[in-house]
Amino acid sequence: MISRRHFVKITCTSCLGVPLLAGVVTGCQPTRYVTGTMEPNGISVMKQEFHIMKDSGITYREYVIVRNDSLEYPIALYRFSDQLYSALLMKCSHQGTELQAAGDHLHCPAHGSEFSSRGDVTSGPADKNLRTFRVSVDEERLLIELS
Numbered sequence: 001m002i003s004r005r006h007f008v009k010i011t012c013t014s015c016l017g018v019p020l021l022a023g024v025v026t027g028c029q030p031t032r033y034v035t036g037t038m039e040p041n042g043i044s045v046m047k048q049e050f051h052i053m054k055d056s057g058i059t060y061r062e063y064v065i066v067r068n069d070s071l072e073y074p075i076a077l078y079r080f081s082d083q084l085y086s087a088l089l090m091k092c093s094h095q096g097t098e099l100q101a102a103g104d105h106l107h108c109p110a111h112g113s114e115f116s117s118r119g120d121v122t123s124g125p126a127d128k129n130l131r132t133f134r135v136s137v138d139e140e141r142l143l144i145e146l147s
Contacts, residue, residue, distance in 0.1 A: 031101055036066040036075075042133070042146040043068055043075070050079050063117070065090070065101060066144065075133065075144060076101055078117040087133040087144045088119045094126035106130070 036043035045066055052059045066075040066087075076099070078086040090099040090106060097110040105122065106115045113126035120129050136143040 032061055032064045033074075034064050034066055036068045036071075036144070038068055038070050039143065042144045043071070044141050044143045045077060046141050047082075047137075048140075062104060063101060073098055076106060076117075077135070077142065077144065078104075080117075083137050085135040085137065085142055086118050087135050088115070088117075089131040089133070091131070092126055093121070093128035093130060094124075099130075 032049065034045055034049045036045050043066060045064065049064050050061045052061060060079055063076055063078045066077050073089055073091040076088045076090050078088070080086065088106065090101075091097075092099055092108040092110065092113055094108065094111060094113050097108050099106040099108055099115070101107075104117050106117075108114070108126065111125050112123065113121065114123040115126070115130050116122050119132045121127060134145040136145060
C-alpha cells in the first residue's frame, strides 16, 4: 500500500516535470533567423538554411524565420520534407500582432491565439487562418511567392 504523502509527491513531481521537460527539449534548438533575398517573383532562401550539421550527419530544422527590410512582418517557413514547405505571414489574423514561433506552431503574445505550422487557427480568439504563400522548390533554394 502506498502512503498518501508518497502518492502526492510522485503525482506532483510527474505533473510539474513533464511541462518543464517539454520546455527544455523545445528550447534546445534556437530559432534560426535568415535574411531572404528579394527577387522579381518573391523572396528566396537557400535550402541549406534548414541544415543542422552533426557528427552523425545532417539533420533538419523544423522551421526558419525569414526577414527582409521590404517585409512588414517576417515569414515562418516550415519544412515538412525536401519538397514540401509552408510559408506563413507572422501577422495574427485577430488584431495584427507579430506572432512568435514555438516549434510546430505560432503563438500570438497579445491575446493567446495559436496557429498550426500550416497556418490554421488552433486556438482563438482569432477566427481566420494566417496568410500563406506558395513555395517553389528547386535543387538549392526555395522561392516564397509573395503575389
